Amino acid sequence: MIVLKTFLLIPFAALLAALPLAWGWGLSWLDLTLAAVFYTVGTLGVTVGYHRYFTHGAFKTGRRLRIVLAVAGGMAVQGSVIFWVASHRRHHAYADREGDPHSPWLFGTSPVALLRGFWHAHMGWLFQREVTxxxxxxxxxxxxxxxxxxxxxxxxxxxxxxxxxxxxxxxxSWSWWGAVTAFFWAGLVRIAFLHHVTWSVNSICHLVGDRPFASRDKAANFWPLAILSMGESWHNSHHADPTCARHGVLRGQLDVSARVIWLFERFGLASDVRWPRAERLAAKRIPA
Structure with missing residues (x-):
C-alpha cells in the first residue's frame, strides 16, 4: 500500500504541472504517441483484464493471456491484481451501501455530504488503512x-x-532529453490521467448519468467518458448485468474493451464469452 500511495501522489503532482509545462517544455509527437500506446495497454489491462476477466469472469482464456492481462493491468499503477479484484468484488457486493469501499453516497445526500462522498469515491478511499x-x-x-x-x-x-x-x-530521439520528456509525458502524466479516468467511473458514474436498466445501486451511464474509459462508463448497464462482456449494450454505445474481447474470441484466445442476451436486457430495461 505504501508503494501504491507513493505512485498515486507523484503522477498526480505531474498532472497538475502538465498544463503550464506544455507551453514550451519539450512536448513532442513522440511523447504523445508513446503516451497513447502505454495508455491503451494500461487501460485495456484494467478494463479487459482486471475488471471483465479477473473480477467478473466475462470470458475464459489460457494461461499466457491471463498472465499478460495481469501484467498489463499492473502497468496502469492502480494496485496489484489481487488488491484490485478483491476491492472491486467487494464494491459490487455492497454497491452504494455500508461496506462499499468507494461509494460517493456513504455520507448522506446533502451538497456537503456528496462533495465529501465524491472525494472519497474518486481517490480518498485509497488512503484509508482498511484493506479488503x-x-x-x-x-x-x-x-x-x-x-x-x-x-x-x-x-x-x-x-x-x-x-x-x-x-x-x-x-x-537518440537523446537524453527525449528520454526525460517521454518519462514525464508518457510516464508520469499518462499514469495520472489514466488514474483519474478510472476513478471517475467510481465517482461520477455513481452520481450522474442515465439509468436505463434496473440495478440495486445508483450506477449510471456517463457517455462523455466512454472513449477514454474504453467502455467502462456504461456503468449502469454493467451493474445491471455484471458478468456481461459488453457494457455498452445499447445502440451507439461505443465499447472498445468489448471489441478487444471479440477479437480475442475471433482469434481463439477467448472462449465462453458472456455476450449480452436480448431477453436478459429486456427483463432489466426500465420502461421509458
Whole structure:
C-alpha cells in the first residue's frame, strides 16, 4: 500500500504541472504517441483484464493471456491484481451501501455530504488503512500461483510502466532529453490521467448519468467518458448485468474493451464469452 500511495501522489503532482509545462517544455509527437500506446495497454489491462476477466469472469482464456492481462493491468499503477479484484468484488457486493469501499453516497445526500462522498469515491478511499480481505473476495486469485507471482512483483510492473517510455523516447530521439520528456509525458502524466479516468467511473458514474436498466445501486451511464474509459462508463448497464462482456449494450454505445474481447474470441484466445442476451436486457430495461 505504501508503494501504491507513493505512485498515486507523484503522477498526480505531474498532472497538475502538465498544463503550464506544455507551453514550451519539450512536448513532442513522440511523447504523445508513446503516451497513447502505454495508455491503451494500461487501460485495456484494467478494463479487459482486471475488471471483465479477473473480477467478473466475462470470458475464459489460457494461461499466457491471463498472465499478460495481469501484467498489463499492473502497468496502469492502480494496485496489484489481487488488491484490485478483491476491492472491486467487494464494491459490487455492497454497491452504494455500508461496506462499499468507494461509494460517493456513504455520507448522506446533502451538497456537503456528496462533495465529501465524491472525494472519497474518486481517490480518498485509497488512503484509508482498511484493506479488503483477499481470501474472502478473491480466493481464486490467491490460489493461482501465476497470479500470486504477478501480484508479488507489482513494483516491477510500476517500474516498467515508467521506464519503458523513457527508454523508447531516448532511443527513438537518440537523446537524453527525449528520454526525460517521454518519462514525464508518457510516464508520469499518462499514469495520472489514466488514474483519474478510472476513478471517475467510481465517482461520477455513481452520481450522474442515465439509468436505463434496473440495478440495486445508483450506477449510471456517463457517455462523455466512454472513449477514454474504453467502455467502462456504461456503468449502469454493467451493474445491471455484471458478468456481461459488453457494457455498452445499447445502440451507439461505443465499447472498445468489448471489441478487444471479440477479437480475442475471433482469434481463439477467448472462449465462453458472456455476450449480452436480448431477453436478459429486456427483463432489466426500465420502461421509458
Amino acid at each position: 480481505n483477499y481470501d474472502r473476495f478473491a480466493p481464486d486469485l490467491v490460489g493461482d500461483r501465476d497470479l500470486r507471482f504477478v501480484n508479488r512483483y507489482f513494483w516491477l510492473w510500476i517500474t516498467l510502466s515508467l521506464a519503458l517510455p523513457a527508454v523508447l523516447g531516448g532511443l527513438v
